[in-house]
Amino acid sequence: MRVLLVDAFPMVRAALTGLVEQHFAGAQVQGVDTVAAARVALAEAMPRLVLLDLQVEGGFELLQQIHREHLLLPVVVISGSDDTEDALQALGAGAMGYVPERSDLNTMVQALQLVLAGGTYVPPLKPLTDDEPAPPAVQAPQDWDHLPLTPRQKRVLQLLTQGLSNKLIARELGVSVDTVKDHVAAVLKALGVSSRTQAVVAATQKVRG
Numbered sequence: 553m554r555v556l557l558v559d560a561f562p563m564v565r566a567a568l569t570g571l572v573e574q575h576f577a578g579a580q581v582q583g584v585d586t587v588a589a590a591r592v593a594l595a596e597a598m599p600r601l602v603l604l605d606l607q608v609e610g611g612f613e614l615l616q617q618i619h620r621e622h623l624l625l626p627v628v629v630i631s632g633s634d635d636t637e638d639a640l641q642a643l644g645a646g647a648m649g650y651v652p653e654r655s656d657l658n659t660m661v662q663a664l665q666l667v668l669a670g671g672t673y674v675p676p677l678k679p680l681t682d683d684e685p686a687p688p689a690v691q692a693p694q695d696w697d698h699l700p701l702t703p704r705q706k707r708v709l710q711l712l713t714q715g716l717s718n719k720l721i722a723r724e725l726g727v728s729v730d731t732v733k734d735h736v737a738a739v740l741k742a743l744g745v746s747s748r749t750q751a752v753v754a755a756t757q758k759v760r761g
Contacts, residue, residue, distance in 0.1 A: 553576060554580050554598075554599040556581075556582050557582065557583040557584070558604045558614070559604075566583075568630065571661070586609070586610075590614055591614070594618075602628070603627075604647075605631065606629055606638075607631075618646065619646025626648040627649075632652070633652065639675070644750060646749060648667045649673035650674060666717075670718065671717040672749055672752050704725070704735065705735045708721060708735040712739065713755045736748065
């Protein structure tokens with residue numbers, strides 16, 4: 553598995569490279585420190601996963617470009633910020649995961665495993681206002697009542713916000729993957745979005761906004 557790591561700091565690149573190579577058998581990490589070098593690496597060989605620090609100059613534009621030109625290439629943002637707005641902005645731009653650098657080792661590994669399995673990782677984040685506690689998990693809120701969704705489809709939306717892939721959702725609900733795909737399509741239409749990641753962002757904003 554080839555992993556492209558985009559981070560300006562050599563110590564961070566060394567730490568993340570060691571983490572990935574230790575926990576993912578056969579992983580080969582290519583570390584670069586600029587967006588220009590990342591674009592060259594992408595042109596030479598397509599990786600299985602991109603780890604991106606948005607603090608790199610032009611990092612957000614690179615995230616948008618990857619989402620636009622390589623829709624199936626998952627990008628996980630590794631960030632020094634645990635701010636909710638930063639995470640929602642990254643996820644809305646196409647990131648499949650947002651992992652604050654303060655996260656412990658197990659959390660980082662589990663986040664990467666989830667994204668590689670087709671899921672979306674959204675960490676526990678600070679509330680948007682200081683006096684509003686962040687919920688421990690996304691529940692089906694009243695804000696979803698107006699959506700033209702069946703109870704089962706609302707459950708699918710809830711599982712999407714927890715980062716589960718279609719396969720894991722199918723296992724959780726005891727239905728086929730094709731059935732889950734139909735439910736996901738209905739959810740995307742109801743939310744007025746075009747991707748699973750955008751659905752997670754929209755649902756999270758409804759709960760935390």
